[in-house]
Amino acid sequence: MEFGKIIKTFKSKNGNIVVFRYPRENDLDDMLSFANDLIDEDTYVLLSGKKLTRNEEKKHLHTTLKDIKNKQELHIVVEVNGAYAGNARVKKKTLRKSHVGEVGIAIGHRYRGDGVGTELLRTLIKEAKKQELRLLTLTCFENNSQAFHLYEKLGFKSIGVIPEALLYKGNYIGEAVLYLSLVEVKKTVQ
Secondary structure (H helix, E strand, O other): OOOOOEEEEEEOOOOOEEEEEOOOHHHHHHHHHHHHHHHHHOOOOOOOOOOOOHHHHHHHHHHHHHHHHOOOEEEEEEEEOOEEEEEEEEEEOOHHHOOEEEEEEEEOHHHOOOOHHHHHHHHHHHHHHHOOOOEEEEEEEOOOHHHHHHHHHOOOEEEEEEEEEEEEOOEEEEEEEEEEEOOOOOHHHO
16 A cells, blocks of 8 residues: 555545545644544544544554555545545454454535535445455444445444433433445445
């Protein structure tokens, strides 16, 4: 995997130019800004509370690049019209679960509903298959119907909900658990 290499370029539903690529070291400031925007938005991601510092994000980026190099993580950066707009990853599990990857995905609010997330998840699934993973898992806020619909549309199956697992805007809500067998992936991702 070559850092910064472009994986895919396409036009979104609204005509935006979207680029999926692998991360690179000079993504630090864009990643920090993106993460802090998500924290400010207080949306359906685990990031919340106080803003991240540059040192915290630098450490995160260093770990991510190291894990990619060691084939423990697959990571895709999203750029829309040249601006950092999101990312997705598959973190490979270890030991007896080394055939399983845990999915994480985040898109900036301006680009949600534009087909970017759908294409990103399709691309992530294809890339995960190339890494010979057999199973993907993810969790989702149970009240995030838009994300839940996307996951199911691309073949993820819900296992159930862990009640009150997440604190979101002062309320405890459930965390849905979903999986996708890469051995049985249908045309929904092709």
